[in-house]
Amino acid sequence: xxxxxxxxxxxxxxxxxxxxxxxxxxxxxxxxxxxxxxxxxxxxxxxxxxxxxxxxxxxxxxxxxxxxxxxxxxxxxxxxxxxxxxxxxxxxxxxxxxxxxxxxxxxxxxxxxxxxxxxxxxxxxxxxxxxxxxxxxxxxxxxxxxxxxxxxxxxxxxxxxxxxxxxxxxxxxxxxxxxxxxxxxxxxxxxxx
Numbered sequence: 001x002x003x004x005x006x007x008x009x010x011x012x013x014x015x016x017x018x019x020x021x022x023x024x025x026x027x028x029x030x031x032x033x034x035x036x037x038x039x040x041x042x043x044x045x046x047x048x049x050x051x052x053x054x055x056x057x058x059x060x061x062x063x064x065x066x067x068x069x070x071x072x073x074x075x076x077x078x079x080x081x082x083x084x085x086x087x088x089x090x091x092x093x094x095x096x097x098x099x100x101x102x103x104x105x106x107x108x109x110x111x112x113x114x115x116x117x118x119x120x121x122x123x124x125x126x127x128x129x130x131x132x133x134x135x136x137x138x139x140x141x142x143x144x145x146x147x148x149x150x151x152x153x154x155x156x157x158x159x160x161x162x163x164x165x166x167x168x169x170x171x172x173x174x175x176x177x178x179x180x181x182x183x184x185x186x187x188x189x190x191x192x193x
Contacts, residue, residue, distance in 0.1 A: 049151035050168040054099075060165045068147040071104070072125065074139050081116075081129040083137065088125035088145060094118055095159075096127065099148030106141030108133045115148060 002008035018030035044051060055063040063069060072087035088096070096118040103111050113133060119126040127145070149155055153170040157163045 044167075046169050046172060048168055048170050048172060048174070050149070050153075050156065050166055051151075052165070052167040054147070054149040058165065058167055059162070061160055061162055063146050069144055071142065071144050074106075074137060074141045074143075075124065077137065077139060078126070080136070081132040083127060085125045085127055085143075086123075088118075088127075089120070089123035091118075091120075091125075091145075091147075093120040095147055096125075096145045097148045098150055099146045101127070101129065101146070102144045103133070104142040104144055106138060107135035108137065108141070115145065118145075118148075 001010075013031065013033070015031045015033045016036070018032040018036070020030070021028045050059075052058040055061055061068065070088050070091060072085040074083045075086050076084040078084065094117075096115045099115050099118075101113050101115050103109050103113075111134060114130040115127055116130045117126075117128040147159070149160070151168065153163065153166050153168060156166045
C-alpha cells in the first residue's frame with residue numbers, strides 16, 4: 001500500500017493476523033494463511049483429563065460460592081511472584097493450586113493471575129504465581145483466591161463432588177497401552193484391558 005495514497009494498493013496475500021509481538025520501537029504481526037485453519041482442533045478431543053474450564057457452564061461449579069474462594073492479604077514477600085499471606089487458613093494446602101487470584105488492592109487491582117502452588121504452614125499460606133504480576137506486589141496488597149482444579153476425576157470427585165459433570169474420559173488407555181505385551185503372570189494374558 002502506498003501510505004501517502006491509500007487507494008494505491010495491491011492484494012498480495014490473504015490471511016489472518018496471528019501472534020503479535022511488541023518491542024521497544026516496533027511490533028511484529030504474524031500473518032497466517034488460510035491453511036492455518038486446517039491445523040486447529042474442531043470439536044472435543046478424547047483425553048483422560050477434563051476439558052471444561054473450572055466454573056464454566058459445562059463444569060457447573062459456582063466459584064463465587066464462599067466454599068471455593070477466600071480473601072487474603074500479603075504479609076511477607078518471598079520473590080517477585082511468591083509471597084506469604086493471611087486469610088487462607090480455612091483451606092488446605094494445594095486448594096488454590098491451578099486456581100486464580102484476583103487483586104483487590106495495590107498496584108495490580110482488578111488483574112487476574114493464575115496460582116502455580118499453594119502451601120500452608122501454621123495457618124500462613126504461601127502462594128506462588130505462574131507469572132510475576134505486571135506491577136510489583138507489596139505487603140498489604142489484598143486479593144481473592146479461588147479454588148483450582150488439576151482436571152483429574154479424583155479431584156473432581158473429592159474436592160468438588162462434581163463427578164456427573166466431569167468432561168474427560170478417565171478410562172481410555174494411555175499411550176503406554178501399545179507397549180504392553182501378553183504373558184501368563186501379572187495380568188498380561190492378552191484379555192481385554
